[in-house]
Amino acid sequence: MSRNTVNGISHSELLPHDFREMILKVLKMFLGLVFAGWIFLWIIVPTSTWKYHWSPKLYSNTYSTYFGRQGTNILIYAFPILFITVVGCIYLHFRQKKHYTGSRSGILSSLIAGWKRPVLVQGPLGVVSGIEFTFGFSYNPMSTIFINIPSVSKLQWHPFTVTSSSNLEPERLSVIIKKEGSWTQKLHAVLSSPIANDHISVSVEGPYSPISMNILRYESLVMVSGGSGITPFISIIRELIYQSNIMNTSTPEILLVCVFRNSLDLTVLDLLLPICSNVSDFSNLKLRIEAYVTKEKEKPTNHEQRVIRTICFKPHPSDVPISPVLGSNSWLYLAVIISASFVAFLVLTGILQRYYIYPKDKNTFKIYSWSKRTLLHLLFMSFCIVVAATIPFFINKRSNSKAGKQINNLDLPTPTVSPSSWLHNSEIEMESLPWNSLSKATNVHYGKRPDLKKILLEINQMNVGVVASGPSGLRHEVAAICSSGLADNLHYESISFSW
Known part of the structure; x- marks a missing residue:
């Protein structure tokens, strides 16, 4: 070279x-x-x-x-x-x-990705997991979307953390929904029923990206999670896989400390790696996982693995790809809307002032009523904003409807084999799969909780980022350790996933 x-x-x-x-x-x-x-x-x-x-x-x-x-x-x-x-x-x-520097796929692959919308119905955790959509915009790790499923509830919108990476999976948006509570119980029942296997309507608002946390500036990154609090970190790890393997960017060493109640919950670690991705190896990523199972003293001897069941829905004429309201160039559209509405407001205000108010008032501001003048200005302002925002909205809506028709016109056979079933095929050489590397990077501790103080203070790197997600007690404990002054190399990143 x-x-x-x-x-x-x-x-x-x-x-x-x-x-x-x-x-x-x-x-x-x-x-x-x-x-x-x-x-x-x-x-x-x-x-x-x-x-x-x-x-x-x-x-x-x-x-x-x-x-x-x-x-x-x-x-x-x-x-x-x-x-x-x-x-x-x-x-x-x-x-x-x-x-957003990831490569874009061709039209055919984009259409195929839009044709199949699988929902993982019953995983090892009793989790309704993973939704796939087609869209043309990027988002940051730890983003949140709001989901409404009319067949479950027409009024309820629930927030969920996005687990996919827009760079690593440019045509897929995934979430993990734990079967916990009345709404998720109903959702699980709807997806499990034979009637729902043909089509299910899902409305999505978002993703809403948090303030971008520059995780690449740290030498080491420690992520502490409890239970389902691991879900925000899945998107971070997938993004780091993209940065290290595809972009060849130097990434920090990752230590994931995760706490679960049962050994069955450990299967959520399989979701750290995307099933459908161009990445076949993540050896460039320095990842170490310390998993703690608190309710079991030792590894179960006769633990039967539950295979994830996948349902693939056929496209429906009403389906449209997820996209921002103003399209993939939403910031440019917003700049045009603000500029155009302001210029139009100035033009209308100037015409009003010159040909209606000025002949009466002569700019003395004493004859023509201020209240009438202000009311007219507000009407002009509202009119200009509505017109300037409506035109690009309908332009983007029209382009989305064309993309939806292209997807619906694609006639392909329904897949009968779940991608997740590949993991349980004995004929596959597991040494060639990244899941083998993931299992080697994982160390499971049974019957105890992690000594977070010891774990954090033993890290020798000079610049260490610490993130916690899960129960409030866990997050407060991690924040207290980082702010205790016992180590100057720990930098706690405060994140919140409550709504």
Whole structure:
């Protein structure tokens, strides 16, 4: 390999990325300066300097027949924030594209992925697990979606943590739903009934991504979970698999400390690796799992493994792919909506002022009623926002309906073999599968709870990120250890999954 390449990537490929990163940083600093100037303006407005020196000059230089003094107020108080919003949307668009670097599949594979929508009905945990959709947008690890299933309840929407990675699985969105509570019990019954095997309607809102946690900045990452609290960490591990194996990015060492009640719950660790993925090996990821089973003293001798049952639904004419309301370029659409609505508002306001109010008032602001003027401005503002937002919404809806028709027109046989059944096929060489590496990385402890203080304080790396998910007592214990001052290398990342 020549010196002009790094990990198979030439300098000619790295320079555009570095240049774009520099542009984004400069843009972010510029927006910060604009906002600081706007704050400074509010500070100086009450002073005599503004009242007797700056304000008269500014109003005289910006006075116009179309807007009068109102134009100056818009320029001073409204325009900076709208400018920050529009440019910020453009910044977020390119920032999002920078993070989403996974390869896109062809049209045929995309259609096939949209045709099959399997729902894992009965896993070893009694979990209703995994929903597959087709969509064209990315999201961060630990994202949340709201799900409504009319056949279970027409009014109830429930939040669930997304376990898939938009980079590793660009055409799949997965969640794990534990069969616990009346709603999930009904859902399990609906999916288990023969009637539901043909079609089930699911409405999705989201995903809502949390504040992006830069996990790559740590040398080591410790994730502590209790029970179903492991679900947010599945998306993190899958994202790190993508970063380490596909992007060849240096990733932190991962220590997953998970606590379960029964040994049957250990099978949730199989979901750390996606079943349908291009990744056949994750040896580049330094992963160690310490699992604790509290209710059992030793490993069960006659433990019968329960095979996951998979149901694949056929497409329905009403099915549409999941996508953002404004499409995959939602930030650019939002910037256009804000800009267009503001410009349209200025045009309508200028016409109103010049040809209706000015002939009567002459910009004295004494004849024409302020209440009527304000009411007209509010009506114009609402009208411009509605029109500017409706047009791109229907454009995106039309494109989604075309994609849905393409998916529904695909006539393929219904699969009869669950992908999960591959794991139980004795003819497969398990040494060639990543699940063998996962089992080697897992150490199971029976009949005890983890000594979190000992585990955390024994980590020698200088920069360690710690994340906890599960019961409040577990999270408080981890946070107390990290903030006790006994170790300076522990950095607790506070995350919340409660709604």
